[in-house]
Amino acid sequence: MMFSGILSKSNILIRNIATAGVLVLLAGIVMDMSGNPLFNINTRNMLVFDNFGLLFTAVAVGCTLVYFLLSAPDMEKVGNNLSDYLALIFFVLCGVAIAASFNTLLMLFLGIEIITIPLYILTGSDKRNLKSNEASLKYFLLGTFSTGLMLMGITLIYGAKGSFDMDIIALGTGPLTPMVTAGLLLLMFSMAFKVSAVPFHFWTPDVYDGAPTVFTSFMATIVKVAGFIAFIRLFKGSFGNMHSQWQLLIAIIAAATLLVGNVTAIFQQSVKRMLAYSSIAQAGFMMFALVALNSTAIEGIIYYAAAYSLSTIGVFAILIKMKDYTYEGFNGLGKNHPVLAATNTIFLLSLSGIPATAGFMAKFYMLSAAIQNGQVLWLVILGVICAAISVYYYFRVIQAMYFKEGEQQEVQTTLLFRWKLIGLAAFLIFLGIFPEWLINKLWYFI
Amino acid sequence: MIPVLLILIPLLSGFISFFMKGESAAKTWSLFSVIITLIISILGLTILNSPAQLMADAEWQPLLGSRFTVKLDGMGQLLCLLTAISFPLIFIATWFTRYDKPNNFYALMLLTQAGLMGVFLAQDALLFYFFWELALIPTYFLCSRWGGEKRIPVTFKFFIYTFVGSLMMLVGILYLYYQTPDHSFSIDAFYRLNIPYAQQSWVFWLFFIAFAVKMPVFPFHTWQPDAYEQSPTATTMVLSGIMVKMGVFAVLRWLVPVLPMAAWAWGDTVAMLAVIGMIYASLVAIRQDDLKRLVAYSSIAHIGLMCLAIFVPSQAGIQGVMIQMFAHGVNIIGLWIVVELIERQFKTRKISELGGIAQKAPMLTLLLVIVALANVSLPLTNAFVGEFLMFTGIFTSTASKYHMIFTAVAGISIILSAIYTLNMIQRVFYGNTNTVTSETRDIRFNESLALVIIIGLILSFGVYPKPMLELTQSVTDSILTKMAFKHP
Numbered sequence: 001m002m003f004s005g006i007l008s009k010s011n012i013l014i015r016n017i018a019t020a021g022v023l024v025l026l027a028g029i030v031m032d033m034s035g036n037p038l039f040n041i042n043t044r045n046m047l048v049f050d051n052f053g054l055l056f057t058a059v060a061v062g063c064t065l066v067y068f069l070l071s072a073p074d075m076e077k078v079g080n081n082l083s084d085y086l087a088l089i090f091f092v093l094c095g096v097a098i099a100a101s102f103n104t105l106l107m108l109f110l111g112i113e114i115i116t117i118p119l120y121i122l123t124g125s126d127k128r129n130l131k132s133n134e135a136s137l138k139y140f141l142l143g144t145f146s147t148g149l150m151l152m153g154i155t156l157i158y159g160a161k162g163s164f165d166m167d168i169i170a171l172g173t174g175p176l177t178p179m180v181t182a183g184l185l186l187l188m189f190s191m192a193f194k195v196s197a198v199p200f201h202f203w204t205p206d207v208y209d210g211a212p213t214v215f216t217s218f219m220a221t222i223v224k225v226a227g228f229i230a231f232i233r234l235f236k237g238s239f240g241n242m243h244s245q246w247q248l249l250i251a252i253i254a255a256a257t258l259l260v261g262n263v264t265a266i267f268q269q270s271v272k273r274m275l276a277y278s279s280i281a282q283a284g285f286m287m288f289a290l291v292a293l294n295s296t297a298i299e300g301i302i303y304y305a306a307a308y309s310l311s312t313i314g315v316f317a318i319l320i321k322m323k324d325y326t327y328e329g330f331n332g333l334g335k336n337h338p339v340l341a342a343t344n345t346i347f348l349l350s351l352s353g354i355p356a357t358a359g360f361m362a363k364f365y366m367l368s369a370a371i372q373n374g375q376v377l378w379l380v381i382l383g384v385i386c387a388a389i390s391v392y393y394y395f396r397v398i399q400a401m402y403f404k405e406g407e408q409q410e411v412q413t414t415l416l417f418r419w420k421l422i423g424l425a426a427f428l429i430f431l432g433i434f435p436e437w438l439i440n441k442l443w444y445f446i
Numbered sequence: 447m448i449p450v451l452l453i454l455i456p457l458l459s460g461f462i463s464f465f466m467k468g469e470s471a472a473k474t475w476s477l478f479s480v481i482i483t484l485i486i487s488i489l490g491l492t493i494l495n496s497p498a499q500l501m502a503d504a505e506w507q508p509l510l511g512s513r514f515t516v517k518l519d520g521m522g523q524l525l526c527l528l529t530a531i532s533f534p535l536i537f538i539a540t541w542f543t544r545y546d547k548p549n550n551f552y553a554l555m556l557l558t559q560a561g562l563m564g565v566f567l568a569q570d571a572l573l574f575y576f577f578w579e580l581a582l583i584p585t586y587f588l589c590s591r592w593g594g595e596k597r598i599p600v601t602f603k604f605f606i607y608t609f610v611g612s613l614m615m616l617v618g619i620l621y622l623y624y625q626t627p628d629h630s631f632s633i634d635a636f637y638r639l640n641i642p643y644a645q646q647s648w649v650f651w652l653f654f655i656a657f658a659v660k661m662p663v664f665p666f667h668t669w670q671p672d673a674y675e676q677s678p679t680a681t682t683m684v685l686s687g688i689m690v691k692m693g694v695f696a697v698l699r700w701l702v703p704v705l706p707m708a709a710w711a712w713g714d715t716v717a718m719l720a721v722i723g724m725i726y727a728s729l730v731a732i733r734q735d736d737l738k739r740l741v742a743y744s745s746i747a748h749i750g751l752m753c754l755a756i757f758v759p760s761q762a763g764i765q766g767v768m769i770q771m772f773a774h775g776v777n778i779i780g781l782w783i784v785v786e787l788i789e790r791q792f793k794t795r796k797i798s799e800l801g802g803i804a805q806k807a808p809m810l811t812l813l814l815v816i817v818a819l820a821n822v823s824l825p826l827t828n829a830f831v832g833e834f835l836m837f838t839g840i841f842t843s844t845a846s847k848y849h850m851i852f853t854a855v856a857g858i859s860i861i862l863s864a865i866y867t868l869n870m871i872q873r874v875f876y877g878n879t880n881t882v883t884s885e886t887r888d889i890r891f892n893e894s895l896a897l898v899i900i901i902g903l904i905l906s907f908g909v910y911p912k913p914m915l916e917l918t919q920s921v922t923d924s925i926l927t928k929m930a931f932k933h934p
Contacts, residue, residue: 355579384613
């Protein structure tokens with residue numbers, strides 16, 4: 001992919017090669033899941049391609065496919081180096097695959113870094129825009145800091161357990177030694193930074209707001225849920241049997257994330273910034289999976305990843321087309337662009353968790369997992385209240401689109417783009433009514 | 447088969463209506479669709495009523511243990527019939543009302559109908575929750591898009607209230623789900639549950655808040671008068687005629703039989719809220735100058751009585767609630783039709799600005815008086831049957847120590863309801879005409895048709911309530927058995 005830019009100057013060709021590449025990847029994963037892999041690489045147990053990892057990789061690649069289909073044409077507007085951007089995104093995908101299937105802490109570190117480093121570049125890719133540069137620098141500084149924390153955590157764990165292997169770390173159920181505790185906490189904090197959980201979220205709004213909108217869409221969805229998958233894999237695999245000792249801490253982080261994300265999102269004037277905070281709020285819901293850590297949670301997190309990513313990609317795809325990112329910019333969209341408005345409504349309904357859309361079943365699984373766990377009913381009630389708060393800011397967009405008159409800005413869309421949006425919306429509703437289509441794949445593959 | 451059709455027809459024709467061009471096409475199509483639904487509903491009631499035809503069951507989410515189960519029992523029959531009758535009446539009565547983008551308006555109305563049918567039919571908690579929300583979303587768009595001046599904040603308040611309630615209910619449903627031995631959402635599994643009192647108690651409130659917001663019971667009612675006032679009248683009819691019954695219905699199906707112990711223990715508290723609400727709403731209604739708000743408050747008072755009769759339970763009372771649900775739905779739609787007529791003609795709903803309509807529009811007045819008398823439940827009207835049964839039930843109930851007090855206070859609210867209803871008739875229809883009302887014309891054919899049908903229903907069920915009593919008998923028995931209580 002990296003070299004396709006040298007071979008061809010045609011953006012359309014490059015775009016199609018990228019889409020084809022993702023399709024090939026997806027096909028490979030599906031074959032892998034159905035039990036006839038194309039090739040076997042001995043990873044010496046560093047990576048374990050189990051159902052969970054594979055299915056999530058499939059979800060991530062699928063979401064990227066949708067993302068390419070909807071937003072790839074808009075990447076050209078950022079700068080001249082389309083092939084570079086796409087290559088960076090492929091690097092990220094590679095990192096996602098590693099982060100979803102690691103079995104040693106070294107691979108975790110490698111995966112997370114492969115994800116993050118291209119993102120620093122993508123954030124700053126709008127070279128002439130000061131905000132973009134600022135966001136990139138900010139992200140880089142804070143990101144390296146959290147990477148340092150993670151390395152320190154890994155070292156401490158290594159010191160205590162004598163191995164990077166998760167299976168070995170998971171052995172030994174004795175009381176927590178200070179060294180393990182410190183390592184665990186450092187790992188938890190650095191991962192919380194990656195998924196922008198409160199109180200490690202301060203970089204998120206600025207970076208998401210500063211980055212070119214096309215790449216924000218990618219960062220806020222696929223990258224973020226990949227962070228979650230790594231998070232849950234790490235903590236289930238290595239520290240699963242100490243769950244009761246760190247559950248409360250994670251629950252508090254989840255509660256804080258929910259509250260801060262939702263309450264701050266209310267006060268935003270720009271839809272893009274609102275989506276940044278909403279991504280924090282949604283992260284709070286995904287933390288439920290870590291809090292509960294049972295089979296419902298495992299099913300749920302993959303489903304949540306798919307539902308949240310697809311809905312957010314949809315909203316962003318429409319947002320990119322707008323010139324004015326404030327709520328007022330959406331005024332009157334329902335009248336002038338009924339298809340955009342209708343599909344956007346479905347994406348927003350899905351984000352706010354209204355039944356018959358995928359977002360509802362996602363929240364349903366998270367709440368269900370937490371109730372099944374039984375320890376954290378207070379968190380469930382808080383989650384419910386926050387879900388109601390989130391309706392407020394998602395519906396403001398809907399209200400602007402349908403119920404307010406406004407000077408309509410020029411919005412250029414192609415017929416194909418509109419059909420893609422309709423397809424995505426229909427798929428979200430399908431997922432919302434038959435969630436088991438996806439979840440079944442976790443247990444038995446075709 | 448019948449229940450599936452009842453949901454599918456409005457759902458599909460609703461989606462088709464989105465793509466229709468032209469006002470009359472969408473309108474005719476919707477009327478056609480709701481009449482088909484009505485016919486199917488009547489068929490289900492009369493000819494095709496073997497148990498196999500009244501039930502449908504299909505695999506939905508096997509991993510979760512949720513099935514697509516829909517069934518028509520006596521209470522479901524009654525409410526589905528109400529839904530099926532109301533929509534044609536509403537469409538006929540508002541035939542000449544013009545809407546911006548009529549195809550979307552009618553499509554959303556039909557989707558609402560599908561959601562309502564689903565709520566009354568679902569036998570699976572997750573399915574029930576799906577439909578519960580599905581009925582809400584189109585209503586939200588209807589009110590916000592075609593409502594009055596303050597529609598956006600008002601409808602939003604309504605939406606947030608009910609949404610919070612629904613989510614509470616979801617938590618409750620999930621909790622009960624994990625208590626069932628085989629992890630199932632089916633209603634029978636819920637009925638078999640035996641939960642200790644301490645847990646029942648807080649789950650009860652999770653459910654009750656959701657239903658109380660919908661009904662609405664004091665103090666969860668504040669969204670209601672505003673929402674009724676600001677919504678387009680056709681939607682107000684759906685809201686007050688059918689949607690509030692969702693709350694009452696849900697209490698009878700999903701709350702009282704599932705959590706009987708908590709229903710006993712908290713019965714007096716809820717009954718007290720209901721009684722306070724009745725008196726409060728009646729007093730406010732007396733002071734109202736706006737016709738829509740008057741009807742809205744009167745609706746709160748009526749619903750309060752139903753809530754009271756459920757939580758001070760007895761055989762007669764619960765049967766009365768079911769009959770009254772149907773009767774109140776029909777009657778209040780009649781009242782809204784008249785309000786709509788007045789508003790469209792005079793561009794005002796202020797009682798103080800109107801007067802003397804009877805001189806110009808005798809037909810309208812006659813029809814209104816009958817509907818209004820039904821609203822104060824005079825004998826020979828259908829509401830009388832329901833309210834009489836409810837009062838008998840509350841009075842003879844052995845469930846509450848305070849049943850005498852409840853009966854007495856509820857009786858006062860009936861007197862108050864006569865005051866505000868008759869007062870309204872007197873000031874709007876009698877007296878001298880003024881500048882606003884001097885040009886009054888009598889009602890059009892379509893409006894009188896709808897009103898005559900309503901009056902037909904009022905009188906026929908008022909004089910001969912036996913079919914309704916038979917229909918609701920077995921459901922009432924089974925509810926009371928599940929509450930482990932049967933009144934001699």
